[in-house]
Amino acid sequence: MGEFLSLREAVARYVEDGQTLALEGFTHLIPFAAGHEIIRQQRRDLTLVRMTPDLVYDQLIGAGCARKLIFGWGGNPGVGSLHRMRDAVENQFPRPLEVEEHSHAGLAERWRAGAAGLPFGVLRGYVGTSLADHTKTIASISCPFTGEELTAVPAINPDVGIIHAQQADRDGNVMYWGITGVQKECVLASCHSIVTVEEVVDELAVRTGGVVLPAWAVDAVAVVPGGAHPSYAHDYSDRDNDFYAAWDPIGRSRDAFAEWLAGVVEGES
Amino acid sequence: MGEFLSLREAVARYVEDGQTLALEGFTHLIPFAAGHEIIRQQRRDLTLVRMTPDLVYDQLIGAGCARKLIFGWGGNPGVGSLHRMRDAVENQFPRPLEVEEHSHAGLAERWRAGAAGLPFGVLRGYVGTSLADHTKTIASISCPFTGEELTAVPAINPDVGIIHAQQADRDGNVMYWGITGVQKECVLASCHSIVTVEEVVDELAVRTGGVVLPAWAVDAVAVVPGGAHPSYAHDYSDRDNDFYAAWDPIGRSRDAFAEWLAGVVEGES
Amino acid sequence: MSRGNDNGQWTSDEMMTVAAARELGDEAVCFVGIGLPSTAANVARRMHAPNAVLIYESGCIGSRPDHLPASIGDGVLSESAVANVGVVEIFSYWLQAGRIDVGFLGAAQIDRFANINTTVIGPYDAPSVRLPGAGGAPEIAANCGEVIITLRHSRRAFVEELDFVTSLGHGTGNGCREQLGLRGQGPSAVISDLGVLRPDPATKELKLTSVHPGVSVDDVRDATGWDLQVADNYEVTPAPTFEELTVLRKLKAVS
Amino acid sequence: MSRGNDNGQWTSDEMMTVAAARELGDEAVCFVGIGLPSTAANVARRMHAPNAVLIYESGCIGSRPDHLPASIGDGVLSESAVANVGVVEIFSYWLQAGRIDVGFLGAAQIDRFANINTTVIGPYDAPSVRLPGAGGAPEIAANCGEVIITLRHSRRAFVEELDFVTSLGHGTGNGCREQLGLRGQGPSAVISDLGVLRPDPATKELKLTSVHPGVSVDDVRDATGWDLQVADNYEVTPAPTFEELTVLRKLKAVS
Secondary structure (H helix, E strand, O other): OOEEOOHHHHHHHHOOOOOEEEEOOOOOOOOHHHHHHHHHOOOOOEEEEEOOOHHHHHHHHHOOOEEEEEEOEOEEOOOEEOHHHHHHHHHOOOOOOEEEEOOHHHHHHHHHHHHOOOOEEEEOOOOOOOHHHHOOOOEEEEOOOOOOEEEEEEOOOOOEEEEEEEEEEOOOOEEEOOOOOOHHHHHHHOOEEEEEEEEEEOOOOOOOOOEEEOHHHOOEEEEOOOOOOOOOOOOOOOOOHHHHHHHHHHHHOHHHHHHHHHHHHHOOO | OOEEOOHHHHHHHHOOOOOEEEEOOOOOOOOHHHHHHHHHOOOOOEEEEEOOOHHHHHHHHHOOOEEEEEEOOOEEOOOEEOHHHHHHHHHOOOOOOEEEEOOHHHHHHHHHHHHOOOOEEEEOOOOOOOHHHHOOOOEEEEOOOOOOEEEEEEOOOOOEEEEEEEEEEOOOOEEEOOOOOOHHHHHHHOOEEEEEEEEEEOOOOOOOOOEEEOHHHOOEEEEOOOOOOOOOOOOOOOOOHHHHHHHHHHHHOHHHHHHHHHHHHHOOO | OOOEOOOOOOEHHHHHHHHHHHHOOOOOEEEEOOOHHHHHHHHHHHOOOOOOEEEEOOOEEOOOOOOOOOOOOOHHHHHOOOEEOOHHHHHHHHHHOOOOOEEEEEOOEEOOOOOEEOOEEOOOOOOOEEOOOOOOHHHHHHHOOEEEEEOOOOOOOEOOOOOOOOEOOOOOOOOHHHHHOOOOOOEEEEEOOOEEEEEOOOOOOEEEEEEOOOOOHHHHHHOOOOOOEEEEEEEEOOOOOHHHHHHHHHHHHOO | OOOEOOOOOOEHHHHHHHHHHHHOOOOOEEEEOOOHHHHHHHHHHHOOOOOOEEEEOOOEEOOOOOOOOOOOOOHHHHHOOOEEOOHHHHHHHHHHOOOOOEEEEEOOEEOOOOOEEOOEEOOOOOOOEEOOEOOOHHHHHHHOOEEEEEOOOOOOOEOOOOOOOOEOOOOOOOOHHHHHOOOOOOEEEEEOOOEEEEEOOOOOOEEEEEEOOOOOHHHHHHOOOOOOEEEEEEEEOOOOOHHHHHHHHHHHHOO
16 A cells, blocks of 8 residues: 555565566666665565566576566667576576566566456467467467457566656655556556655656556555666666666676675665 | 648548447547537438447437447436437437447457457456347457456447547647546547647647647547537536536437537538 | 435435445445445545545546536546546556455346346337446446445336346356356445345345335335345444535535 | 778768668658667658657657667657657557558568577577567567668578577568468568668568678678579669768767
């Protein structure tokens, strides 16, 4: 019910080993601080869902938190590869990583179905590609009216969905704007949800295209200014493109990553 | 491409006898002026789609424009029956009216499927009701992953979709806010679309929850201030509840309706 | 027909509205139809349920109207809402997903298992009365945690058999909803201008559990089109309090 | 490897970008991937296609960025857009519904029928290289009216056989897309740093239709992993104009 908690409390209360977890945010509003808190609390055997794993999942995978990744595009946008993810897939380091691979359109439909309380979604997708040969969660379905064949994908319903937003009001209602991604679906499809926010305000902003989540649809709200860095919060911060570039050599080297990880684990939540 | 036309030109160019037509707007922003123009241009044999027929369809049905109605709730909100619609269904006056009846949730899903370019949509609906016994466009569908039975409904894709909005900018981009209904779906699901607007502005308003339709997704824009009366345009006018009440005796009597109709036909577009 | 109490301090419609309002728990998330359901929900919000969340199918989430709307699409519902979403979203992400605790429905007719007809009287293809139809009700009845139904008592409204099942209540009785895979528990109360009926836990057939002040059990039986069961320990509904009436009348006055 | 023209006035990457930009018609509605596609689309918008509509899968419709975004989710795309919608909507209501004329894609590998691999090199379960994966590409390739692909020429990129088909081009050749029920026409051009390849209308196999200035047909054949067909009337791509280079470099400079 939009309860204000510290990030540490929120993660401690809702995130458990073995769960299916989603930290969403499409380039914008990626909940990095929450990811780091999960690393600090040493959660393990997580199934991580995200359309674009981005650095935040490279970090969680490199830290050994994940046993499975459900994703659509695993790169460092504008820079190159996610090397911790590749090391896990190619060399099983630091542990094997099972991969369930979809397209973005397919994952978006899986999120929609999850938020809508349906067991599956339908799209024009995957046809003629190799994805269906390797991903069990892609099936064929016939239109009962026209007989046309389409593609079905199962709903995603994580145990915990985590997003970052610009604002919460004092009642715990949450608002974000700019590129809004699949965050509404992530929160609504998940059994529990945590939202980190830039700040608490008396009145939510007025923004065309802004999304408001009522307090009762969110479990915990944690005030974490800058909680999306090196991603950004529209009207609050800019994307730290330099950090994304600087991540490449860190992620590329197991040693450099271990050093980065030690810094996070020692950090304050 | 968001071409500015007079309402008369827009209806003359896009609306033809025998088409499937939708005038949408959920209590708010109902395109009454466009409905009256269709009456004036004496279009016939239309299949009319609308979640809530409201007075605008009572008028089109009473004027003899419709041969079929696809709908979810056909009443005068807060007042009572739509008597022209009842006269058509119960007494085939002024002509028989075929009825295809759904729930609002089912129609919303049909609109979504139509806008999404899918032949059908899926919902948890209709189970245990008599609707499926009388409406052919309700079918059962199995989840390919869980085996669960759900309900499928076919997409709606009208020839022309018509809505009313608060604003267009000079490029023909359209914006509306307040209760936004299924208007986006109506415009995107239709082959052609006409939008009547309260006014043309230099810059579209900034409103949380506002919907913007880019000019290239709309065919014609017609400036018709008050074009939603007796429905309303949020921040421009109030709902004329008195007119809704006053409609009851007009719609109830064939003669009173004929008199009202004569006034509309003589009116200017 | 509007019964009042002995000294005319309130009408039977007011009793019905107040009794319906009392059903709504604080913090309940409630899908509200227009008319009496909306009135009752707004009375409840001003009385014992200040944190109840009112959701209208027009896409308004958390509306706090300062007067009663004439329709489910009035501007006041949108303006006073915490969030406004489209109609596709309200039905799929909010109602269908099982996020709503209580659905508040009106009805033209119900049967002993609280199934609802708002579609036709008589044969579907040649109806004697064409009613408005389904609207949001079938999926509200299917997907809300529980459903509260309000309608005035008469033999034409409380009928032995429905000509059309628009919205499923308890179907053919206990276990029926589960068998059909419906998630919500179905109707938990039917509130009329004469009393309150609740489903028997064992059979799901409606039983008279309370009569409004000044109404006898026979009055209710006479106005019911089937052989109405009466709970052994049926009660008399507490009369509307002064505060309830004040809130209700103030709401009505400014609408 | 970056080839330039004789006197170093432009690089082969610039030639590739400019050639890609020229493919975009004015008023085209274009779904843009990040990197070279985004650069090319933004050059086109400043040159011959001022009314082109740029759509990014992050939900930005009609973006008019004043500098090149580093990702498909940069703030400038949202701020300069006519409309911002969610990712579910951009894929379903806009891409899937067939509203997009042109899809602009990059690729790690393609084959002779312009099928695309961006997933793995080597066996799927034990890849020698794990590439980023599908992202939006499979449905962009399926549902846009036509598709333009850009990638640098090499035998590792233009391969005889793909290890994985991430996004379908012309499948196994003429008629394949129609048989699979795909709505879009598929790839209409592959633009590399060496030349332009277009599908033969009869077979849908890619044919070299133009070589960039300073590039020979043998250069292109040497850098192609299959026996590349060459159009009888192949041309030399017009070199980047002064204006094209000015626009491109100005865009790059501020990003």
